Amino acid sequence: MKWISIATLLFCFIAVTGGAGVSDVRAAEPHWNQFRGPHGNGHTKATGLPVTFSEQQGVKWKTPIEGKAWSSPVVWGDRVWLTTAPPHGKQMYVLGVDIKTGRIVHNLLVFENAKPQFCHSNNSYATPTPVVEEGRLYVHFGIHGTACINTKTGEKIWERRDFKCNHHRGPAASPIIHGEHLIVQFDGFDVQYVVAMNKHNGKTVWKKDRAFDFKTTNGDRKKAYCTPTVITHQGVEQLISPCAVATEAFDPKSGKLLWTVRHGGMNASARPVYGNGIVFITNGMGRMIAVKPGKPGAGDISDSILWHASKGVPKKSSQILLGDLLFMVADNGVASCFEAKSGDVIWTERLGGGAYAASPLFAAADGHIYFFSEDGDVTVIEAGKKIKVVARNKLSDGFMASPAVAGSDLILRTKSHLYRVGK
Secondary structure (H helix, E strand, O other): OOOOOHHHHOOEEOOHHHOOOHHHHHHHOOEEOOOOOOOOOOEEOOOOOOOOOEOOEOEEEEEEOOOOOOOOOEEEOOEEEEEEOOOOOOEEEEEEEEOOOOOEEEEEEEEEOOOOOOOOOOOOOOOOOOEEEOOEEEEEEOEOOEEEEEOOOOOEEEEEOOOOOOOOOOOOOOOEEEOOEEEEEEEOOOOEEEEEEEOOOOOEEEEEEOOOOOOOOOHHHOOOOOOOEEEEEOOEEEEEEEOOOEEEEEOOOOOOEEEEEEOOOOOOOOOOEEEOOEEEEEOOOOOEEEEOOOOOOOEEOHHHEEEEEOOOOOOOOOOEEEOOEEEEEOOOOEEEEEEOOOOOEEEEEEOOOOOOOOOOEEEOOOOEEEEEOOOOEEEEEEOOOOOOEEEEEEOOOOOOOOOEEEOOEEEEEOOOEEEEEOO
């Protein structure tokens, strides 16, 4: 019997008659295909996103999701995809949810594990976010398995279960697609490397061990949970790959090391952002740097660090870069706005709602930033040099997963449910 029961299919409809059709969903934001959206930076061009909502207002459907899983939902066409696993990690699932109704259409057992690795209580066995494209979903559970799923039939196209890594406290780095490659990071207690697979058959294209000296023998100081990102700087594509102690940049096609910057820290999890010729990186220990990317073969570019900050910097969530402004929320709920080029703090404000782990969302059409707390609070502010709270909302359970967007609606995963929220 499948671990996810038939009861899961008995989802809750709330104001479902207000649900938009597939054409409406695709109108403004055709696909939310990966962690932090189409550009990997938390920005959406969607218009008309809801600002005020609650359990009684704006919820078009609400579907219970069994298990303990912090992966964020992704959207392609009429389907929302997400992963889940029971707290013991002996099974790992993919769920496909109908965007119009909230009905679970696909309930796929992807992997079984007789002896899963230890996972810290603050993490989950299904934390990495999938990545989706036409006809294919790529799911990753660290060393427990990586697979490509046919989104039409639910069949497994290929899988890899041969990677070695002691995650020590569980995996969290999400995969990304670049061209023909599926790229994942393994920064564990014992080994640390980046691998690119052929997305069509799962075969390794290149694999690179971390090339710098960690200057420690303590494996706990070598761990990281970060999702990389590909930028184009001065016409050159660079895979920005944060890990413990340092960040490396690779040629995403060949895996050739381009440069390294040392910033200290461990447990890095925020996805780096890029703009104005600057990369912004957090080290997982509450420290952030702004650095100009080096040219291929530049070696150690630590002397190119423009500024660093350690006050108000999140350990888990990623930032929003908007022009010359950098917005973020620390784990303790203190939001900040930095001047991106100088690192000067423009404002700070305690949002409330306890701790924060999910990454924020920027709605460009309305100029709003959404922050999601572990207690279920959603604070909406105007993105500007002065703090202005537009709305304070509440859902019944907290957020570890980051938001997705479908058309003019929010797709939100709490610790226990998946929501579609609109006006």
